[in-house]
Amino acid sequence: MDNMVDDKKVNQVVDIGKGDEGGEGTSGRGYELPLLLFAGFRTLIDRLHAELARQGHPDLRPAHGFAMQAIGAAGATASEVGRRLGVSKQAAGKTVDRLIALGYAARTDDPDDARRKLVRLTPHGIDALRRSAAVFDELRAEWAQAMGPHHLRDLEAGLRGVVPADAFRLDAAGWLGGS
Numbered sequence: 001m002d003n004m005v006d007d008k009k010v011n012q013v014v015d016i017g018k019g020d021e022g023g024e025g026t027s028g029r030g031y032e033l034p035l036l037l038f039a040g041f042r043t044l045i046d047r048l049h050a051e052l053a054r055q056g057h058p059d060l061r062p063a064h065g066f067a068m069q070a071i072g073a074a075g076a077t078a079s080e081v082g083r084r085l086g087v088s089k090q091a092a093g094k095t096v097d098r099l100i101a102l103g104y105a106a107r108t109d110d111p112d113d114a115r116r117k118l119v120r121l122t123p124h125g126i127d128a129l130r131r132s133a134a135v136f137d138e139l140r141a142e143w144a145q146a147m148g149p150h151h152l153r154d155l156e157a158g159l160r161g162v163v164p165a166d167a168f169r170l171d172a173a174g175w176l177g178g179s
Contacts, residue, residue: 044136044139045062047135047139048132048135048136048139049061049062051135051138052128052131052132052135055131057127057128057131059102060102060104060128063095064095064098064099064102064104065128065129065132066085067081067085067092067095067096067099068099068104068105068121068125068128068129069129070084070085070092071096071099071105071119071120071121071125073121075108075118075119075120075121076118076119077110077116077117077118077119078092078093078096078117078119079092081095081096081119096119099119099125100119102124103122103124103125104121104122104124104125104128105119105120105121105122105125106119106120106122107119107120108120140152
């Protein structure tokens with residue numbers, strides 16, 4: 001099982017609260033909310049990468065998606081990628097090197113400063129991001145069908161109401177890794 005480590009359930013905290021109803025069919029335990037949100041995130045990301053692999057991007061990993069977003073349409077230096085991801089220049093450099101080796105990015109001369117090298121997405125990288133967007137749309141539609149479109153819209157609206165405007169940052173990979 002995916003949620004087992006040393007024959008023990010990783011999500012045992014969530015399992016403890018199951019069946020302990022706290023109102024409107026939920027347990028009402030605060031610690032479940034971040035676990036459920038993370039499990040939802042992980043479910044979407046895992047399904048995305050399984051589909052991307054099927055569509056010709058088998059080596060793409062979640063950290064690569066964050067890095068390609070940090071590179072952006074205009075390109076970026078490795079230092080800028082590191083700052084945007086909240087990781088060291090060395091860690092960003094390793095990820096950039098991997099993206100280059102896989103054909104998702106390339107180093108180019110900076111037209112404004114001959115001393116700098118920019119990392120730019122290749123057509124292969126752009127294809128991966130376009131496919132990712134389409135798969136995310138499909139996954140959202142599946143969630144809407146499973147929970148009802150009005151419940152999904154309510155969930156999204158509720159999250160927009162409690163998530164700060166500046167929370168959409170690319171440094172999740174660094175944050176999750178402890179950097």
